[in-house]
Amino acid sequence: MPQILELLVSPVHRFEGRPADGPSPAAPGELVDRVHVRAGRGLVGDRYFGRAAHRDAAVTLIAAESLVQFGPGIGLEQTRRNILVSGIDVDSLVGLVLTLDSGRGPVSFAVRRRANPCAWMDTVIEPGAFKALRGRGGIRCSPLNDGELTLGPVEVTTREPQP
Template identity: 30%
Template sequence: MIVERIFISPERGVAQLECEHITLHSGMGIVGDRYFGKDTYPGQNLTLVEAEVIEQFCAEHARTADLSLTRRNLVTRGVRLNDLVGVEFTIGTVRLRGVELCEPCVLVGNNLSSVSLTPAAVIKYWVHRGGLRADVISGGEIARGARIEMAI
């Protein structure tokens, strides 16, 4: 159960930046990300998605595997993120709480659609597979390759 890739979005609509490590602050999120310090809704601090789900989507729809395509912050491997809703866990030195599933929106549908795949079909595919929203309980650093562990 590891972090395979890390991405931030400094501004809305711009390409994500891939990072080797990020710094998170309690209740604030990722330093440098466009959502840092915003609290419009719970779970806005950090988003996670499973690499295996992205790879499956790409394989089923004849796309090149691109782990950034969902625009989530952390791409994980070897963990069922749906099982972390309501659970405290750690990644690196950061303590997190899974808040809710990160269900797909119209933007994801539009971004991942193609001639043979409508936005509605994309959204349907990603329901309950879109990842996890999490709040930062105690800040610190997360680096690529960091282990994901249940909090004690």
């Protein structure tokens, strides 16, 4: 069964400047047990919440299957995505509507585009991670309705967007 493994809501950017300088410190409490989603705005408390430049890409998801090649312990703190899932081929969903229900009601996302990896991946994961994650770096989405997601099993549906 598909699962939500990690949820990250961060009020700060950690990857600024040059990768050789290393990331900024993580804000306390970035990894959470639940997230509040707001339609067209993102995750409450996240650095991209309600920002005009990110309205079509306010929430990011990545599949754990993309990260297993790097060994245990690699997740959202390194990739800076918002939702880590298993059992969902998120990279194949661009252009669709993805609906997740972790028991608190369905939350739908318009999957807008890929979340391409950046050179920071070679610094925070391992050398070669940037190249290894091309085409497997996750997706950028816009929430279509308000709701809440929690860790654990999740029901997944996909559909074509409404015209």
